[in-house]
Amino acid sequence: MNPALELTGLTKAFGLAQIIRGVSLEVAAGERHAIIGPNGAGKSTLFHLISGRIRPTSGEIRLDGRRIDGLEPFEIYRRGLARSFQITNVFPKLTVFENLRCATLWSLGYRYDFWRPVERLRDAREKTDRLMEEIGLGPRRNVLAGVLSYAEQRALEIGVTIAGGAKVILLDEPTAGMNAAESAHAVALIRKVAAGRTLIMVEHDMGIVFDLADRISVLVYGRIVASDTPERIRANAEVQEAYLGQAAGP
Amino acid sequence: MRAAVQFLWPWAGLAAAFLLAPVVFSSPTALTMESVMGIMIIFALSYNMLLGQTGLLSFGHAVYYGLGGFVAIHAMNAVIHDRLAVPVVVIPLVGGLAGLGFGILFGLVSTRRAGLVFSMISLGLGELVSSSSFILRGFFGGEEGVTTNRAKLAPLLGLKFGPQIQVYGLVAVCCFLCIAAMYALTRTPFGRISNAVRDNPERVQYIGYSARRIRLIAFSLSAFFAGVAGGLAAINFEIMNAQQLGAQQSGVVLLMTYIGGVDTFVGPILGAIIVTFLQINLSDLTSAWQLYFGLMFIAVVSFAPGGVAGLLFRHWEAARSGAWHRLAPAYAMVAPGLVAALIGVVMLIELGNRRLTDEGSPMTMFGVAIDPSSIAPWATALGLFAVGAAATRLLWPKVADAWALVDKGLQARGRA
Numbered sequence: 001m002n003p004a005l006e007l008t009g010l011t012k013a014f015g016l017a018q019i020i021r022g023v024s025l026e027v028a029a030g031e032r033h034a035i036i037g038p039n040g041a042g043k044s045t046l047f048h049l050i051s052g053r054i055r056p057t058s059g060e061i062r063l064d065g066r067r068i069d070g071l072e073p074f075e076i077y078r079r080g081l082a083r084s085f086q087i088t089n090v091f092p093k094l095t096v097f098e099n100l101r102c103a104t105l106w107s108l109g110y111r112y113d114f115w116r117p118v119e120r121l122r123d124a125r126e127k128t129d130r131l132m133e134e135i136g137l138g139p140r141r142n143v144l145a146g147v148l149s150y151a152e153q154r155a156l157e158i159g160v161t162i163a164g165g166a167k168v169i170l171l172d173e174p175t176a177g178m179n180a181a182e183s184a185h186a187v188a189l190i191r192k193v194a195a196g197r198t199l200i201m202v203e204h205d206m207g208i209v210f211d212l213a214d215r216i217s218v219l220v221y222g223r224i225v226a227s228d229t230p231e232r233i234r235a236n237a238e239v240q241e242a243y244l245g246q247a248a249g250p
Numbered sequence: 251m252r253a254a255v256q257f258l259w260p261w262a263g264l265a266a267a268f269l270l271a272p273v274v275f276s277s278p279t280a281l282t283m284e285s286v287m288g289i290m291i292i293f294a295l296s297y298n299m300l301l302g303q304t305g306l307l308s309f310g311h312a313v314y315y316g317l318g319g320f321v322a323i324h325a326m327n328a329v330i331h332d333r334l335a336v337p338v339v340v341i342p343l344v345g346g347l348a349g350l351g352f353g354i355l356f357g358l359v360s361t362r363r364a365g366l367v368f369s370m371i372s373l374g375l376g377e378l379v380s381s382s383s384f385i386l387r388g389f390f391g392g393e394e395g396v397t398t399n400r401a402k403l404a405p406l407l408g409l410k411f412g413p414q415i416q417v418y419g420l421v422a423v424c425c426f427l428c429i430a431a432m433y434a435l436t437r438t439p440f441g442r443i444s445n446a447v448r449d450n451p452e453r454v455q456y457i458g459y460s461a462r463r464i465r466l467i468a469f470s471l472s473a474f475f476a477g478v479a480g481g482l483a484a485i486n487f488e489i490m491n492a493q494q495l496g497a498q499q500s501g502v503v504l505l506m507t508y509i510g511g512v513d514t515f516v517g518p519i520l521g522a523i524i525v526t527f528l529q530i531n532l533s534d535l536t537s538a539w540q541l542y543f544g545l546m547f548i549a550v551v552s553f554a555p556g557g558v559a560g561l562l563f564r565h566w567e568a569a570r571s572g573a574w575h576r577l578a579p580a581y582a583m584v585a586p587g588l589v590a591a592l593i594g595v596v597m598l599i600e601l602g603n604r605r606l607t608d609e610g611s612p613m614t615m616f617g618v619a620i621d622p623s624s625i626a627p628w629a630t631a632l633g634l635f636a637v638g639a640a641a642t643r644l645l646w647p648k649v650a651d652a653w654a655l656v657d658k659g660l661q662a663r664g665r666a
Contacts, residue, residue, distance in 0.1 A: 051456065072455065072460065073455040073456055074454075074455045074456075074458050074459055074460050077455070077456055077457065077458045078458055082456065082457075083456055085453075089450060089452065089453045090450065090453065091445070091446045091449035091450050091453065092449055092450070093445070093448070093449050094442075094445060094446065094449060098442060098445075101442070102442055102443055102446045102457060103457040105439045105442070105443065105457075105458075106457060106458030106459060107458065110439040111439070112439070112440050112443075112459075112463065112464070112467060113438055113439045113440055114435055114438045114439075114440035114441070114467065114471070115438065116438060116439075117434070117437050117438060118437055118438055118439050118441070118442055119437060121439070160453070160457065161456075163457070164457060164458060
């Protein structure tokens with residue numbers, strides 16, 4: 001069976017600056033994979049490459065065995081890969097309900113339809129209602145996304161990401177900027193939405209990473225220095241030196 | 251049942267307004283004005299499909315209105331020339347299809363990017379088309395433009411569309427249908443994703459849509475409706491010239507839409523009615539009428555970004571929650587100063603206009619004979635403006651406080 005996501009010799013240079021220096025990685029279907037590393041290691045760039053926001057300089061990206069590097073973001077999405085953003089990136093002047101419904105439409109096959117009323121699409125409404133309950137925003141249905149609290153916006157961000165039923169989900173620092181209670185809530189939500197999907201996430205909170213991930217890759221200066229189970233990563237000397245030592249320090 | 255009534259009454263009201271307008275205001279001038287209003291409503295709504303719905307600021311929307319009008323007028327002349335059995339009612343559709351064609355063609359170029367790039371390309375295309383009107387004289391008719399005679403087309407059910415009232419009828423029916431169609435469009439998957447593109451074009455790409463494709467569809471459909479408006483204009487005026495597709499006309503539609511309000515569907519309808527009314531009546535009153543438009547536009551942009559519709563909506567909400575008792579006293583306090591300041595501004599503009607254009611010959615203003623070369627009216631105007639503006643500035647916090655209380659009340663209600 002093909003891995004859900006496979007990166008081979010991926011590099012990205014901006015001018016002379018090599019940001020990603022040959023990343024190869026396999027993520028199995030159903031796996032929860034965390035990518036950690038110090039600031040500036042290239043974690044966000046890696047996500048941008050996978051999701052099509054920027055194009056790799058060289059190397060290959062395969063989703064379920066098919067090449068996706070060089071495709072537009074919406075084409076990659078249509079093949080089953082969705083992502084969230086580090087800085088909340090929703091539709092501020094639309095309501096919570098409308099944000100989520102817009103995110104379900106493509107997967108339900110409605111595409112660019114300009115001849116049928118959106119209110120009549122029962123499947124879209126029901127799916128949106130379920131989703132809204134799942135992410136805990138039911139009571140905020142008709143509130144504009146722009147006026148939600150920070151934690152609510154982060155939940156909506158995840159909701160918009162999973163709405164289309166993508167098989168592979170990339171979450172970019174889903175708990176950044178949250179307090180402990182909000183983080184715990186977000187982790188429960190991530191655990192829930194990851195069921196039956198392949199999850200790849202960038203996360204700074206080591207507690208969350210070791211709690212959630214089946215496997216962890218450590219990215220340092222554009223290279224993966226280790227990719228293994230949480231226990232082995234914890235014990236890995238190179239990782240200790242490159243990253244965890246810093247994080248655990250005073 | 252109740253939902254059906256709630257859905258139907260605005261449309262019944264709209265139909266009634268179209269039916270009653272020529273009965274209540276039946277003079278020939280009024281009838282002409284009502285026809286132009288109908289045409290401008292379609293034009294402004296088509297513009298708001300771009301600006302308010304999809305977030306595209308175009309400086310060249312008159313291109314599609316004008317080209318629709320030119321193709322329509324040539325179609326009318328061809329029908330007359332070849333004595334074809336084509337009635338006038340088909341012509342708006344011809345204009346619309348021409349608008350659609352040019353919309354797709356130019357849209358392919360201009361909708362590749364959003365934001366500033368889109369705006370600049372729209373400006374460039376507008377200039378391109380309007381300058382080509384001086385080169386392609388056969389199609390655009392040079393300085394004089396192209397004329398036609400709508401009464402020479404084939405009659406439909408005995409209607410020859412010669413009399414203005416019949417033209418109004420055609421405009422009213424087309425306008426009603428276009429309003430309904432454009433409203434329906436906002437409530438489709440395409441319409442909602444257009445709003446998403448307006449809010450955040452980048453994220454749209456990560457929920458499966460090509461923002462570029464959405465912009466192209468919105469642009470083409472918007473050009474279709476602008477072309478319908480142009481076709482109706484060709485029928486109504488029986489003449490088309492290069493001015494109809496130039497930068498000035500593109501400016502007018504932006505003005506109408508913005509003054510009416512881009513955030514609501516009805517905004518542009520109100521804007522088209524108000525601006526058309528002022529264009530026709532203000533130009534009779536003063537030769538400086540365009541200056542007033544400019545000032546009005548600046549005032550709306552600075553003080554009421556939601557436009558007239560936004561203001562009305564806010565006051566309607568406040569009135570429904572029974573908060574008038576808070577607002578009325580504050581407004582009463584501010585009104586005298588505001589009115590004085592406005593009279594001062596009008597006097598200054600008119601006095602200046604008179605001095606510059608008619609060498610300061612005597613004039614009447616507000617029913618009073620005034621000599622613009624004497625010092626007294628200038629001093630009065632300046633005094634009114636200065637005192638009025640100062641009083642308004644001083645007392646405005648009362649209005650702001652009243653609104654703060656009203657908004658708080660509305661929010662509390664919203665939560666309850």
